[in-house]
Each structure stands twice: as structure tokens, then as C-alpha cells.
Amino acid sequence: MIYFDNAATTAPYKEALKTYITASEKYFYNTASIHQSGKDAAKLLEAARAQILDLMGLKTYDLVFTASATESNNIAIQSMLRQKKQFGSTILTSELEHPSIVNVLEEMKKDGFTVKYINTNEDGKVDLDHLKSLLDSDVVFVTVMALNNIIGSIQPIEEITRMLKDYPKVHFHVDATQAIGKTDLNYNGVDTISISAHKFNGVKGIGGLFIRDLATMRPIQYGGGHEYNVRSGTVNLPGAVSMAKALRLTLGEAREVKERLSQFNEKIRTAVRDLPFIYLQPKAASYIVNMAFIGAKGEVVVNALSKRGIAVSTTSACASKLATLNETLLALNNEDKIIEGSIRISMGRHTSEDDVNKLITALREVYEELGDVLK
Template sequence: MIYFDNSATTKPYKEALATFIKTNEQFFGNPSSLHQLGMQADRLMTEARKQIASLIGGKPEEVVFTSGGTEANNLALKGAALANRQRGDHIVTQQTEHPSVLNACRQLEELGFRVTYLPVDESGKVSVQELKEAMTDETIVVSIMHVNNETGAIQPIAEISQLLKGYPKALFHVDDVQGRGKVELDLDGIDLCSLSAHKFHGLKGSGVLYKKEGVKLSALLSGGDQERGWRSGTENTGGVAAMAKALRLTEEKRVKSVQEMRGIQQFLRTELERISGVTIHTPKTGCAPHILNFSIAGMKGEVLIHALEEQGCYLSTTSACSSRQKKTSTVLTAMGLPAAVADSSVRLSLSYKNTKEEAQTFIRVLKEIIPKLTKVQR
């Protein structure tokens, strides 16, 4: 099996799975309980919080555990907007955000907030100048993702952070779900940042919202005031501990192996460019090292995905959150591509476990499949 769908989800590290099992076997107490089992679980949560804070460059008290990236994005956007409504009612984001951001913004519009959806250029990147022109005295939240989940385009986060220092009312939220562990991100100037464990070989159902000290949020979930009131609900102790382990291992691999990953991506790009009818939509510069989005003229992405699966190669179309709905990629159409091209697109995404040999096998299989599919579709 060649698994090139790591942007959808990654295979958990064995070490992360072992941590999850050990935690749930030996430290299964409720962290809010006063007895010894509860205190053991609470100490484990505290250590995981410290480790994650250290790895992302924040403070332990700035780490809020969530159920994943979608909840973290919703808590950041809705929580910040509702808590700061007296300061303004304007939100700025971009057209190519993840659905968990775009749909949260649409819900906020129903509550009376105004949202500006910035366009992107042909490489999928937002203009800092256009962001500046969109800012008003009523802007209270700006949400721009770090790495696009479909194309791998990296947004100019540092430049945006610098710009927003001139707008003290506006909180800056960054969705770093796709970038974490592959592309470095300095939290300087960022008020809110979302992470998801299963994108860096942790388990599904665990995530983080970095909330800069002093930032006001309205909680989405009411209950027992866990996570200092920001996110009520009995903590997923095993998932949190496994997430801390997975993040540490992934950051170690990023330091040691990111250039190797970049080399595999470049090999794939070069070989794909040699195939007639292939168009690559991931920008050549300013892109993450693990994602390649491409299309083959006249060939539906879904058809290609299933044909590759029969040969043991796993890729995806659009975002995993939208692929089963068979919707045209809003990311690619926002980049100016026709719907027919967007419908032909597929996404290949690597992990540090993937090898050059797998990439070579994939290219061979793809070259064998294309003529067969072309005949069938004629």
C-alpha cells in the first residue's frame, strides 16, 4: 500500500497509540476528581499541556484542549466574535479557508456580523495589501490559514502579523492544522491558533486552540468549566497525552527529515510535469513540502482516485471534509480555474514515512493507468 493521503489523516505513531493505551489503562481517572486516580490524570494533563506549549512556542496556560481542528476553529472565530462584539462587528477571512472557518463565518453573518472574504491570486495566496484595504475600525477578527489544505500554498502570516499590529482591535486567528510539523510558524503577533492531532500522527478526536494570554473568548460549550471554562467537558486524557507524544516526534522528524520530504515532492512534481495532460496546481514556490495538487485533462478526479486505489495507491479529491459530497473545489475555482479543471483535480500528500521508492512506484502506476482510463472515458 502507498498511502499519499496524509492531509486527510495520518497513521498514528505506534508510540502515540502505546501512550493512549497506557493512559487509559493506568490513569483512567477523571482529571476533575479529588482522589488519587483523578490527581494522577490531572498531572498527566498538566505535563502534556507544558510539552505542547513548549513545542509550539506558547505558555501552558495558553493551551486549550479541544476535540480537533474544527472545534478549535469554531471556538476561535465564534468565541472571539461574540466576546468582542461591543468593539466591532467586522470579520476578515479568505475565500480558500477550510469549511470549518467558512461555515463558522456564515453562521456569524446570520447573527449580524459582517464578513469580508478576500480573493486569492492564481497561486492561491492572499494579498496583504488587499487585507489592509479591507480593514476597518470595526474589524475584530482576521482569520487566515497558514497552509492551504488542498494546494499546500503558504500564506504570508508574518507579514499579516506585522500589518495587524497597527490594528489593536483585531484578533489574528491562524488555522495551522495543515502546516504544523511541516512548516515552521512563529506565534509572534498571532492571538489564536488551531491544531489537530490526527494531522501529525496523533489520534482523531484531539486538538488544540492556542489562545494568547489576555484574549477574550466566549465559550461554545457550557458545563463543568474544564479547560479554565473555555471548553467544558470531561477531558480526553489519553488523546491529549498521545497528542503531546505525536507532536514531539513529528517536530523531531521535521528538523531531521523535512528536506528529504521536499526532495520527494520535487521528484513527483518533475515526473508529473512530464506526463501529457497533467497540470499542477500547487505553486512552485511558497508551498508546503508535503502537498501536490494536480489534474489530468478530461479525467474526473473521482475516477482517477478509484483506479489508483485498485493498484494500492491512496490519494484524495479536494478536502476530505468535502470529498464525499462531490462538490467542485472552491479553493481551485477561487484561484481562477474552470470548474471542469477543478473537478479533475486530485491531492497527493506525504508524511515523513513515505519514501522515494514509493514515489517512483506511484508514477509508474499512474502512467499505466492514464491510457486505460482515457480509452474508457472516450
């Protein structure tokens, strides 16, 4: 199978897998144990934590290891809103967020919070003027993802951070899950940032939450007080050290991979531009191409490509089985038939030009096969 679903998950580096196995074999101890082996494991954990903070340019932050970006998002949102309720009840977010943000915010409405959505520009970025107009004394939380997982639009995180300096009681959270290794963003000044290792060629089951002011965080589940008493549960030490390895390798080759995938991105777009019933979403991040087969269903196209040995997706893997129109594509004012016929092609470090050529051939074959369905 030729893999074009890297926005869903990525193949781990062999080096990251080796690190995971070595840590599992040699440092299987509980990092909370007070015997010498436990202390050695804890020392390795702190080395991994320090390396990740350094690589991310966030040395003044703390890092809480979690099981996923979904967990990190839940901790950031629920922890802060429980404390912010006495100061205000308005949450601002983009129309482009992942379900692990949107669904938590929907739950917070039951606790009396109001969620307001920031408008989206034609290029898939949040409308900063509209954000500014929404800010008032009742706003206590703002969350905007760094890089959209459906179309790849990169959000103006630094500009938002500067804007929010005039609103000190507002907590700014960024879901950076898709952005690591894909774009250069400065997260300094953001209050909390979520990441997940399996999105940048690490192993599954390990994520992180960067926290600017650890004293402001409270647990949302209770246990033994691991990870600064923010996230209890035995720490996944092999996952943490392998995440540090994957992050170092990813950032080390990020520029070369980005340049190569940008060329592939344009090649795919050029190959289908002449097809009258193909609609291309705006180009943003180099590794994502979102297109629609107008008149067809995205699931039909995905299955037709899968039969040809090509793996793509419809929208987010976390929402692809839901019978609802994608929020990101709705925010860009796409017609229903475009949203329904959309597929997401997402490339990664292993994507080759031969893979791209085979994808293009398959796309055109499927287009011809659908024939009169397209309109």
C-alpha cells in the same frame, strides 16, 4: 494500500499509541476529581500542556484541549464574535479556508456579520495589499490558515500579525492544522491557533486551541467548567499526553522528513510534466502535489488509482463528498475542467521512494487508460 492521503489523516506513531494505552490504563481517572488519583491525573495533564506549549514556542499562551481542530475553530470564532459584535461587524478571511472555518463564518452572517474575502495571489498566498485595503474600523476578526490543505501554500502569518498591531480590536485566528511539522512559522502575536493531533501522527479525537489572552474567551457550550471554563467535558487525558508525544517526535524529525518529501515532490512533478493533459498546481509545502487530469473527473482518477493499490484524494476529506467546486482552486482562477479533474497527493513520514515510484507508474497507466477522455 500505498498511502498518499496524509493531508486527510496520518498513521499514529507507535510511541504515541503506547503512551495513549499506558495513560488509559494507569491514569484513567477524571482530572477534575479531587481525590489523590484525580490529582495525579491532573498533574499529568498539566505536564502534557506545558510540554506542548514549550514545543510550539508559545510559553506565554494558554492551551485548551479540545476534540478536534474543527471544535477549536468553532470555539475561537463563535466565542470571540459574540463579544465583538458591539465593536464592529466585519470579518476578513482568505479564500483558502477549511470548511470548519468557512461554514462557521457563513452561520455568523445570520447574526449580522459581514464576511469579506482577501484576494489570493498566483502562488496561493493571500494578497497582503488587498488585506491592508480591507482593514478599517469595522473589522473585528481576521482568520487565515497557516498552510493550505489542498495545494500546500504557506501563508505569511508573521506579516499579517505585524499588520494587525495597528488594529488592536481585531482578533486574529490561525488554523494551523496542516502546518505542524511541515513548515516553521512563528505564531507569537496571533490571538488563537488551532491544531489537531491526527494530522501529525497522533491519535484521533484530541486537538487544541492556543489562546494568547484567556480572559477574553467565553464558552460556546456549557457544562462543568473544565479547561478554564472554555471547553467543558471530561478531558481526554490519554489523548493529551499522546499528542505531546507525537508533537515532540514530529518536530524532532521535521527537517529530515521535509527534505526527503521535497525530493519526492519534485520527482512526481518531473514524471508527469511531459503529459499534455496534466496540469500541476504551484509547488509549495513539500508534502503536497495537486494535479489535474484535464477532461476527466478527479473521482474517476482516485478510483482508478485505488484499484492499483494507491490511496489519494480529490480535495479535502471533509468536503470530498460535496458536489461543489473547491474554493481554493477557484481562488487560483482555475478553469472548471481543471478543478473537476484535480487530485491531491499528500505524503508523510512513512512515504518511501519505492512508494513514489509505484505512484508514478500508476499515474502514467491511468493517464493512458483514460485516453480520449483527456482533452
